[in-house]
Amino acid sequence: EIALCPNNHEVHIYRKDGAKWSKVHELKEHNGQVTGIDWAPESNRLVTCGTDRNAYVWTLKGNIWKPTLVILRINRAARCVKWSPKENKFAVGSGSRLISICYFEQENDWWVCKHIKKPIRSTVLSLDWHPNNVLLAAGSCDFKCRIFSAYIKEVEERPSPTPWGSKMPFGELMFESSSSCGWVHSICFSASGARVAWVSHDSTLCLADANKKMAVASLCTETLPLLAVTFITENSLVAAGHDCYPMLFTYEESQGALTFGGKLDVPKQSSQRGLTARERFQNLDKKASSDTANATLDTLHKNSISQISVLAGGKANCSQFCTTGMDGGMSIWDVK
C-alpha cells in the first residue's frame, strides 16, 4: 500500500492487487497542501503535515483512518515529517525555522511537542533519524546540514554514546556542516548512523563521517541539483533530482572521497520516428528549428524526481528502491 498526496489538501491510499493499483482511502482533514507523509510500519500509523501549519496522526479503526490533530506551535508551513525508528516520536520541519519534536503524553491522552530552534536560520526542508531514535539530521535553506539530539526523557532511556558524541541533551547540536552553498534538499543517515549524506542546490553531494572526526567529503556534480538522496549500502548512495534520472555514488572511506558511479535508467527505447512535413513546419514555427533531437526526455521520469524511498533490504543492503517525481510518476528500481 502507498499513501500519496496528489498535490492538494488530501492524502490518498492505494493498494496493489496483483499488478493493479486501486484507491482504497481518501484522507481529508488538512486545510492546505499536504507537504509531508510518513507511514510507521510497526504501529501502522500515518503522520501528515501541511501548509496549514498542522500535523495529523492517523490511526486505522476498522476500515477508516481517524485523524488526531497535533499542535505544532508554528506560524509558517510545515514542510517535512518523519517518524522516529521506534515510532514513539516524530519530527516536523517547517518554514518557522525550527523543528517540532512530537511525542504522546499518556496522562493527557494528547500529542505534545518541543522545539529545536538554535541555530537554524531558515526553513527546514528535510529530516532523517539516526537508528538510536535520538539523533536527528536536518537539512535547511540556510545551506547547512545539522545533527541535533531529539532526546525526550518522557519516552525513552538516556542514549549511549555514539561516534557523534556522548552528551545528548534535547536540542544539543552535535554536528553542523559548512561546505554547501545551496538549500539542503535531502539528507540521509547510513544504516549504522555513523555517516550522514546530503544534497544541496549548488549541485553538490556531501557526506560527513563520524568515524573520521566528522570529516566532510564533498563532490561537485556535473548535473543539475539533486533533490533526493539515500544510502543503499554503507558505502553507496543513490541520488536523483532535476535531471530526472537516479544516479549512483560511492564513498571510499580510506581516502574520504565521493565519486560518481554512473547514471541508472532504462536504456533508450525505440528509434526516433520520422517527422511529417507538417510537424517539421510546426517545429520551425515554434522553436525555430526542425531538429528532432531533445524534443522529449529519454529518461523514464519526464520531470524532476523529488523523492527516493528504499523498498527492500534497508539502507544497509538495498535491493529495491522507488522514485517519485513531479511528473506524477512512480518507478520501482531493482538493484543488481
Place this chain on the structure above:
Amino acid sequence: TGDALRAFHTALRSSPVNSKNQAMKEQAQGTMLKVLTSFKSSEIEQAVNSLDRNGVDLLMKYIYKGFEKPTENSSAILLQWHEKALAVGGLGSIVRVLTARKTV
C-alpha cells in the same frame, strides 16, 4: 602556448575570490580576460583539460563575469571557452556560478 598556459594557471591560482575588494576583483577580471583572449582556438580544449574540478568551476565564474561587460570581441572568445568548460564541468558548474557566495 607554454606562456599562455602558465599565465592562465597563475591567474586562476591568484584569483581574489575571498576578498571583498571590488577594485582588485575588477583588475583580476581584466587580467583573466586578456589571458583567455591570448589563446588560439585550438589550444582552449587542452587548457581546460589541465584543470581540476575546482579550476573548471572557477573558470566558469570568470566566463560569466566576462559576459556581463562585453567588449568588441570578448563574447565570441568567451563562448568558445564556455563550450569547452561546459563539456568538462557539465551543467553543475553553471549551477555553481549561480549559487556561489564568493564571486570573482
